[in-house]
Amino acid sequence: MKYTFLSIMLALFMSGSLNAQKFGYVNSQELLSNMPEMKLADNELQKLQNELVAKGEEMVIKFEAEYKKYMAEANSGTLSKVQMQQKEETLVAQQEEIKKYEGEIQQQLAKKRDDLYKPVIDRVKTEIEKLGVEGGYTMIFDASAGMILHAAESEDLMPILMQKLGIH
Numbered sequence: 001m002k003y004t005f006l007s008i009m010l011a012l013f014m015s016g017s018l019n020a021q022k023f024g025y026v027n028s029q030e031l032l033s034n035m036p037e038m039k040l041a042d043n044e045l046q047k048l049q050n051e052l053v054a055k056g057e058e059m060v061i062k063f064e065a066e067y068k069k070y071m072a073e074a075n076s077g078t079l080s081k082v083q084m085q086q087k088e089e090t091l092v093a094q095q096e097e098i099k100k101y102e103g104e105i106q107q108q109l110a111k112k113r114d115d116l117y118k119p120v121i122d123r124v125k126t127e128i129e130k131l132g133v134e135g136g137y138t139m140i141f142d143a144s145a146g147m148i149l150h151a152a153e154s155e156d157l158m159p160i161l162m163q164k165l166g167i168h
Helices: 002-020 026-032 037-076 081-135 159-162
Strands: 025-026 138-143
Touching: 025 081, 026 081, 026 159, 037 081, 081 138, 081 159
Parallel strands: 025 138
Antiparallel strands: none
16 A cells, blocks of 8 residues: 555656656757858858869869870880889879879868858757747757657747847
8 A cells, every 4th residue: 555655756756857858859960051050151161162172173283284294204115214203103103192182172161061060050059049948948869960850839949049149
């Protein structure tokens, strides 16, 4: 009897605390894609990528020209074996430089992306945390992560968050 009473009290306590919990959700991908700051960051990142790729393409064009010149000289027989070996070493070094540059491009773009996106993401995170406190939400989920199987429209916090962030 004593355990039954405790079980009932525990169940009532738990159901009461569950009812007090408030959950909301946002779609961070949609939110970020609508932010002017993110669009500016994307444009700046694209500009840098275009500049870096153009330099890489110049390196490839130069390599191809050197390779064609080498092949023409080698096929005509105007190069000694020592000269051929030296030119081949030069071409291999150019290829390695191109590969190294490709890796540098990826690193530079990743760093620039982090530098540009971090302040925007931090701002959104801060606003979500403030909204959670102000609205008394126990948890706010990210719908873009695909983790929400059901959500009532009334708990969609996107309109409120977009207003707070000045997104129209």
